[in-house]
Amino acid sequence: MSEPPRYAALVPGEPTGAAAVLDAIVADPAPAVPGRPRTIGVMVASIDGHATVAGRSGALGGPEDRAIFRGVRERADALLVGTGTLNRERYATVLDDDQRERRRTAGRTPEPLLATVTRSGSLDADVPVLHEDEARVLVVTEQADAALEQARAVELVQVVDASPATVLGELHRREIGLVACEGGPTLLAALVRDGLLDELLLTVSPLLVGTATTGAPTILDGAIGVDPLTLRPRGVWRSGDVLFHHLHLSDGSPA
Numbered sequence: 500m501s502e503p504p505r506y507a508a509l510v511p512g513e514p515t516g517a518a519a520v521l522d523a524i525v526a527d528p529a530p531a532v533p534g535r536p537r538t539i540g541v542m543v544a545s546i547d548g549h550a551t552v553a554g555r556s557g558a559l560g561g562p563e564d565r566a567i568f569r570g571v572r573e574r575a576d577a578l579l580v581g582t583g584t585l586n587r588e589r590y591a592t593v594l595d596d597d598q599r600e601r602r603r604t605a606g607r608t609p610e611p612l613l614a615t616v617t618r619s620g621s622l623d624a625d626v627p628v629l630h631e632d633e634a635r636v637l638v639v640t641e642q643a644d645a646a647l648e649q650a651r652a653v654e655l656v657q658v659v660d661a662s663p664a665t666v667l668g669e670l671h672r673r674e675i676g677l678v679a680c681e682g683g684p685t686l687l688a689a690l691v692r693d694g695l696l697d698e699l700l701l702t703v704s705p706l707l708v709g710t711a712t713t714g715a716p717t718i719l720d721g722a723i724g725v726d727p728l729t730l731r732p733r734g735v736w737r738s739g740d741v742l743f744h745h746l747h748l749s750d751g752s753p754a
Contacts, residue, residue, distance in 0.1 A: 519572075529748065536676055538620075538696055541682075549709075550717060552706075560704065571679045578593065594611075611679075616661050625646050637670075639656045640655065643655070680696070731748075
């Protein structure tokens with residue numbers, strides 16, 4: 500007869516800052532997969548699993564989430580963001596001035612490379628980040644786009660097959676080590692389905708959203724395969740009423 504399950508309370512330790520939490524996460528990678536960078540999904544969700552409120556993720560976050568979210572950006576070599584999220588959230592400057600200065604002091608570029616992938620060229624050319632002086636935006640696409648090619652910060656790479664694997668391969672070729680994927684849910688589901696996501700950093704907001712907000716997806720919007728995936732929890736932190744979970748997906752096997 501098997502032993503009944505046992506339960507351990509998550510006893511809080513000494514309070515610490517966002518930097519210490521992020522240092523612990525960066526120092527605890529999933530097993531490396533040859534041929535591509537370490538890829539962490541960075542998402543926020545309500546208690547009932549929704550990734551947006553009225554179509555935007557901002558209502559789910561607060562100062563606790565912002566400190567972690569922008570701290571991951573500061574440590575990442577590249578950000579991977581879907582075109583729908585870039586268009587909807589109107590991405591602009593991704594780091595604060597003090598974060599850029601710390602990166603410069605460490606001999607890094609002022610901001611991480613921002614990468615996106617699109618088959619149809621669906622990225623709006625007026626998204627503010629595409630025209631920022633400090634930004635570098637890599638657009639991997641199957642179709643040339645004259646408006647995007649004229650955007651100050653954009654480098655357009657035209658390929659035969661614009662897919663998550665293609666863009667991660669391009670980032671690996673550029674010696675990118677750590678990629679933070681900020682979604683959206685469609686891109687994150689594709690990464691999971693194709694075995695390209697190593698880790699998940701999930702902020703759980705103390706909100707119930709329900710289905711009243713039309714089109715409120717979960718953090719994964721799309722098929723991820725036949726069977727559910729088991730994740731391995733690595734750390735849980737609490738700040739105020741917000742929980743932060745670091746989990747591993749990858750076992751180090753090639754996708």
